[in-house]
Amino acid sequence: MGFTIAEKILARVSGKTEARAGDELLAKPDFVIAYDFPGYTDVIFRQMEEEFGIEKVAEPDRYALFIDHMVPTATAAEEDLHEGTRSWGKKNNVPVYERKGIGHQVAAELGYATPGAFVVHFDGHISQLGTFGTLAIGVRRHLLEAFVKERIKFQVPETVRIDISGELQMGVTSRDVFHHIVRELGPRACRGMVMEIGGPAIEAMSLEARQTINCLAMFTGAITAINNPDEKALAYMRERQKLDIEPLFSDPDATYHARHEIDITNLEPVAVIPPSPANTRDLSEVAGTEVQVGYLGSCASGRVEDLALAADVLEGRRIKDGFQLYVIPTSQEIMEEAASKGILNRLINAGAFISSSSCDYCFGRMGAMREGQKAVSTGTLNVRGRMGSPDSDIYIVNAAAVAASAIEGKIADPRPYLAAAKEKVPS
Amino acid sequence: MTLPNLKGRVAWIFEDEDFDVDQIVGVKNIKIKDPDELAKLCMAAEEPDFAEKVKPGDLLVGNHNFGYGHPHYPPMIGMRKLGIGGVIGESFSPGYWRGEIAMGFPQVICPGIIGAVSRWDEIEVDWQAGVLRNLTAGTELPIDPLSDSDREMLEAGGIVGYLHAREGEEA
Numbered sequence: 001m002g003f004t005i006a007e008k009i010l011a012r013v014s015g016k017t018e019a020r021a022g023d024e025l026l027a028k029p030d031f032v033i034a035y036d037f038p039g040y041t042d043v044i045f046r047q048m049e050e051e052f053g054i055e056k057v058a059e060p061d062r063y064a065l066f067i068d069h070m071v072p073t074a075t076a077a078e079e080d081l082h083e084g085t086r087s088w089g090k091k092n093n094v095p096v097y098e099r100k101g102i103g104h105q106v107a108a109e110l111g112y113a114t115p116g117a118f119v120v121h122f123d124g125h126i127s128q129l130g131t132f133g134t135l136a137i138g139v140r141r142h143l144l145e146a147f148v149k150e151r152i153k154f155q156v157p158e159t160v161r162i163d164i165s166g167e168l169q170m171g172v173t174s175r176d177v178f179h180h181i182v183r184e185l186g187p188r189a190c191r192g193m194v195m196e197i198g199g200p201a202i203e204a205m206s207l208e209a210r211q212t213i214n215c216l217a218m219f220t221g222a223i224t225a226i227n228n229p230d231e232k233a234l235a236y237m238r239e240r241q242k243l244d245i246e247p248l249f250s251d252p253d254a255t256y257h258a259r260h261e262i263d264i265t266n267l268e269p270v271a272v273i274p275p276s277p278a279n280t281r282d283l284s285e286v287a288g289t290e291v292q293v294g295y296l297g298s299c300a301s302g303r304v305e306d307l308a309l310a311a312d313v314l315e316g317r318r319i320k321d322g323f324q325l326y327v328i329p330t331s332q333e334i335m336e337e338a339a340s341k342g343i344l345n346r347l348i349n350a351g352a353f354i355s356s357s358s359c360d361y362c363f364g365r366m367g368a369m370r371e372g373q374k375a376v377s378t379g380t381l382n383v384r385g386r387m388g389s390p391d392s393d394i395y396i397v398n399a400a401a402v403a404a405s406a407i408e409g410k411i412a413d414p415r416p417y418l419a420a421a422k423e424k425v426p427s
Numbered sequence: 428m429t430l431p432n433l434k435g436r437v438a439w440i441f442e443d444e445d446f447d448v449d450q451i452v453g454v455k456n457i458k459i460k461d462p463d464e465l466a467k468l469c470m471a472a473e474e475p476d477f478a479e480k481v482k483p484g485d486l487l488v489g490n491h492n493f494g495y496g497h498p499h500y501p502p503m504i505g506m507r508k509l510g511i512g513g514v515i516g517e518s519f520s521p522g523y524w525r526g527e528i529a530m531g532f533p534q535v536i537c538p539g540i541i542g543a544v545s546r547w548d549e550i551e552v553d554w555q556a557g558v559l560r561n562l563t564a565g566t567e568l569p570i571d572p573l574s575d576s577d578r579e580m581l582e583a584g585g586i587v588g589y590l591h592a593r594e595g596e597e598a
Contacts (some may be wrong), residue, residue, distance in 0.1 A: 024575050039500075051587055052594075124522055140522060141529035141586055148590050153576035187445050188492040192521045221492060223521050276496065278445055383447060383496050385454035 002251020004159040005226055006194045009135040009248055013118040014151075021158040021255070026151040030117040030243060033126060034143060035066040035103045035359075036085035040122050044147050045088050052148050060093040061242075063147075064112060066103030067096060069359045101331025101357035104128050104215065104299040109333050111240035115229045115247035120146050125299050125380060127222070128215035131207055132237050133229030133247050135194075138218070157223055158257040159250075160190045163199030166265035170422075171415035173309070174209035175301055175378065175398040176270045177201070178216045183270070183280035184262055191221030193257055196250065198228060201264055207236055208303035215300040216380065219277040269413060271376075272396035275384045283401060286411050293375035294319075294406045295387070296352075296399050297328030298362045301378035306399035307338045307347065313403035313417040314350035315424070320409035325402070326367045327352045352406075364388045376405040430581055433513045433533055433552040435484035437544050439470060439477070445495040448523060451502035458501075465505030483510030486550060490516065490541050494523020503527055515540050515552065515559060515570075528577050531585030535559070536571035543568055554578075 003011075003018065011019035013027045034041050048054040057063055065085055070078040082098070089096035100106045104125050107113060115133035119126060124138030139145075145152045162185075164177065181189075195217045202210060210227060217225035227233065228249045269283040296302060296310055307329060319325050327347050329335035335357060338344050344354060360366040362379040368388030369375060375387055375394050382394035397405070400414035407417070449457050452468040459465055470477035487506065493516040503511075513533030517540055527534055535552050537559045544550060548563040552570065560567045573581070576589075583589040 047587060052590065138522065140526040142525055144529075144586055145590060149593065153579075155574045155576070187495055188518070188520075191492060191518060192524075218522060221495070221520060276445065276447065278495070381497055383449065383454070385457065386497075390454040 001255050002253040004194070004196060004254045004256070005133065005228055005248050005250045006135050006159055006196070007156055009116060009118050010154065010156050012116070012248070019156050021156050023156045025154055025156060027118060027154045028151045029062070029120045029146055030114065031062055031064060031112050031119045032143070032146040033064045033066070033103065033107055033112060033119060033121045035068050035123070036081055037069055038081055040143070041065070042081060042084055044144050045084065047144060048147055054148060057092050057094065057147065058150065063092070063094040064107065065089055065094060065096045066106060067098040068101065068103045068357070070365065071099055071358045071360065099332070099356070101333065102299045102359055105211070105330045105334070108132065108211070109240065109331060111237065111242040113237065114241040114243040114245060115234060115237055116245045117243055120152065124218040125215050127217040127224040128211045128299065130214045130224055130226035131210045132233045133227065135224060135226060137224045157193050159194040159196050159254070160222070161256045161259045162195060162197045163259070163261045164197065164201040164264055165199050165261065166201055166263040167204070168201070168264060168267070171400050171413070171418045172267050172269055173306070173398040173400065174205055174212045176267055177264055178213045179270045179272050179280040179396065180264065180267055181262060182219055182278060185220065185260055187219060187278035188221040189260070190217070193222055195220055195222035195225040196227070197225060199261070202227065203230060206305060207232060208305055211303070212300050269398055269401050269415070271401070271411060272382055274382045274393040274395065277381060277383070277396070283397060283411065283413055286395060287413055289374065289395070289411045290409060291374045291376050291395065291405055291411055292323060292409070293367065293369055293373055294323065294325040294402045295328070295361050295367065295375060295377040295379055296402045297326065297330065298379045299330060299359070300380050301399055302328060302330040303334050304337050304341070304343070306378065307343050308341070309400045310403035311343045311346040312421045313400050313414050314347065314407065315421045317350060317407050319351040319406040323406050323409050324367065325352045325406040326361050327354045328361050329357055331357050376402045376411060378402055430533070430554045430578065432554065433486060433535070435486045435512050435550070436482065437488050437546050437548050437550060438481050438485035438511065439487050440541070440544065440546055441487065441489045441493065442541070444491045446489060446493050447496035448494050448498050448502045449496065452505055456501070457499050460501070462504050462508040465501050466508035469502070469505045469509060478509055481509045481511065484512045485510065486512055487514045488516070488540055488544055489514055489519070491518045492520050493518070494520035498523040498526060500526060500530070503530070503532055507532060513552070515550070517541055528580050529586040531581060531583070531588070533581055537568055538571070539568050
């Protein structure tokens with residue numbers, strides 16, 4: 001029997017010729033990544049010194065730190081945290097990337113998502129590096145192990161294979177596809193396993209559309225997601241990748257825990273209704289619900305295609321008076337591209353509030369809602385209190401639906417707007 | 428080293444599948460850090476005198492995919508302060524599981540647990556024998572074995588002790 005890409009990557013980083021799901025290995029992560037956050041990085045830095053007497057990491061190039069939360073700072077204490085991160089990085093010769101965007105996206109731009117590499121982070125949304133054939137896993141507090149030890153004990157996970165076929169309708173995005181997967185297979189379909197995703201619909205998607213799906217893998221219960229890297233992914237990484245290693249691919253006869261096929265031809269825009277990421281419905285079921293806030297951004301969504309789609313919806317229109325539409329590109333590289341293509345201008349003209357890249361709008365540190373307010377959001381999550389008051393509500397929708405809802409002040413289907421915009425542009 | 432058995436009463440049964448643990452103290456309290464304050468808040472919205480009823484060693488029981496969502500640490504910091512000795516579930520969300528095991532807080536996978544216990548039953552987890560015993564009902568169920576690293580982490584009381592225990596291992 002063959003092996004999955006996850007098994008092959010974990011075998012490589014453990015110095016084994018092969019590894020099977022269930023094996024416990026001592027694996028050396030190619031990269032150990034974190035963003036600075038109180039209770040995580042500051043605690044790790046302190047424990048390394050005080051508990052383990054480690055003054056400096058042995059291989060600084062294996063580590064990368066991002067400053068993307070609490071950007072810009074609102075208090076002196078936040079700036080103290082960032083300064084602690086900068087000085088730890090300086091002392092250790094570990095790169096600290098600051099204000100370049102959301103780390104999970106910037107890590108791809110910088111080439112940490114080398115095809116075939118193994119990456120650990122404390123945050124599970126790092127799973128999106130799987131777009132490039134990188135096995136990237138969020139291990140929460142276990143990240144300390146990767147700062148203290150060269151190798152971490154790791155049990156090889158099983159893999160669930162999901163094949164997606166069919167063509168997306170206008171106004172339906174990969175964001176809808178992900179939440180449809182949760183609806184079809186359930187919030188624990190991949191519990192504790194790797195979600196390996198492929199098939200013709202994935203192959204037809206841009207890399208950024210795939211990043212969206214892979215970013216959210218945790219809501220199927222998966223510990224990460226991965227694609228077998230195709231030429232699109234390999235070509236993007238060729239000039240960027242940090243390691244000179246061979247990409248790896250699942251064998252055709254690999255052993256999977258389960259295989260699923262999903263056809264997305266008839267998929268409509270969805271809404272994930274509060275307060276759980278497991279509540280996927282058709283958007284039409286909640287259309288008309290009054291909303292006051294819109295958020296287009298996050299490590300899941302907020303890339304050039306999303307911004308362009310929102311701009312198409314808003315073409316020649318204004319958002320409703322009093323509506324707050326926050327548009328936060330996922331990285332500065334993305335923001336620059338969107339600016340040079342004129343997309344940002346179109347969003348500004350429609351009344352959007354645009355900020356440089358930051359994680360802060362996704363977890364209620366910025367743009368916080370008061371009691372009773374409701375948002376449409378492309379953020380990662382819709383649990384209570386995520387974007388402000390515990391008595392506010394978040395409806396997760398795609399970028400186009402955020403824009404359409406901003407026009408109406410109600411949850412709205414973006415398709416009529418996109419159809420109208422298409423008619424205006426002679427082809 | 429072997430893990431000591433867990434023995435206590437079933438202090439609460441979380442019947443919901445995909446249970447979001449933040450609800451234990453309430454989302455509005457999720458930024459509280461003080462264990463005493465958190466302990467008082469545990470389940471208080473459902474049962475104001477929960478904290479007074481719990482005795483050290485008591486256990487929690489969860490349904491499938493316990494800990495789903497975006498789990499934070501404070502709810503179980505509060506539960507541990509009350510003396511809760513561990514959580515026995517049908518299955519667990521992996522992020523929650525990793526987080527709590529790293530804190531040295533025993534988590535036990537026991538398929539069938541939901542139908543096999545009632546609140547305040549006296550139960551025992553016997554790691555060595557690989558079973559959960561309902562001492563009140565006189566029944567038992569098999570539990571899933573822990574991975575080596577999870578077992579070692581619980582034996583060491585959490586990730587810091589676990590990493591100390593591995594000092595001297597070949598790099």
